Amino acid sequence: MTHNLMLRAQKSEVRDYFENINHKDYLEKHNREFYRVIYSELLESRNIHNKLGKREQVILDLGAGSCEFVFLLLDKYPEENHKIIAIDFSENMLRKASPELHCNYSNHDSLVADMVRCPLKEECSDIIFCINSIPYIADLDSMLKEINRLARPKGYLAVVFPNNRRIWTRKFENIRVFDNRDLHGAAFRNNFNALEERVITFNLNESVKSMVIPIAKFMLFQVEK
Numbered sequence: 001m002t003h004n005l006m007l008r009a010q011k012s013e014v015r016d017y018f019e020n021i022n023h024k025d026y027l028e029k030h031n032r033e034f035y036r037v038i039y040s041e042l043l044e045s046r047n048i049h050n051k052l053g054k055r056e057q058v059i060l061d062l063g064a065g066s067c068e069f070v071f072l073l074l075d076k077y078p079e080e081n082h083k084i085i086a087i088d089f090s091e092n093m094l095r096k097a098s099p100e101l102h103c104n105y106s107n108h109d110s111l112v113a114d115m116v117r118c119p120l121k122e123e124c125s126d127i128i129f130c131i132n133s134i135p136y137i138a139d140l141d142s143m144l145k146e147i148n149r150l151a152r153p154k155g156y157l158a159v160v161f162p163n164n165r166r167i168w169t170r171k172f173e174n175i176r177v178f179d180n181r182d183l184h185g186a187a188f189r190n191n192f193n194a195l196e197e198r199v200i201t202f203n204l205n206e207s208v209k210s211m212v213i214p215i216a217k218f219m220l221f222q223v224e225k
């Protein structure tokens, strides 16, 4: 009981933060270059490209925020047979992107919903992205169970999270702090197989190529049933 109450308090704290965020500040604060590097690593993953290159695909972006990654996916895979659904529990975040997305792309939908309980049918998705959204989820196992429910057999889950634990503890008192071992454990318990794992690095200074810092962890799983 106490546990549930604690989780609920934490979730509302996170939602309030994103509901009240000013987008201009958000974009400045959340280094765009940081996200640009992350997005291009995801799009360059051969496994992801092979998956997305095939027949009809239903793609979910859980915790999509203002849909910047969704825009990139739509540009790269504009075919009508790819359906891309952005899900976020902050209407404020989705609203930032929605008018432009709805005007320009018919193969896109967005949904205001809690990603731990998505109002979508089971086995509806071929590939699910969670970009810097899973660390906000207090119960990793519930999240992965829900992803397993949403994914088709042999579907993919691509997760990215910053590998600097301090980023998460600065903003929220109760934020879940995990590392790749926690994610591996929860993935194993919920029938996911690890396919790919790497550290995403960032060039601090273009002229001094050796000055790179690790900024995030990318993990790709395949869903077993």
Ligand SMILES: C[S@@+](CC[C@H](N)C(=O)[O-])C[C@H]1O[C@@H](n2cnc3c(N)ncnc32)[C@H](O)[C@@H]1O
Binding pocket: 011, 014, 015, 018, 035, 062, 063, 064, 065, 066, 067, 068, 069, 087, 088, 089, 090, 093, 113, 114, 115, 116, 130, 131, 132, 133, 136, 137
């Ligand atoms: C750091 S932002 C990342 C946004 C986006 N993935 C990107 O690449 O810019 C985290 C997002 O996760 C969303 N989020 C956190 N917990 C959520 C939950 N339980 N259900 C749905 N969205 C959630 C927040 O509202 C926020 O938009």
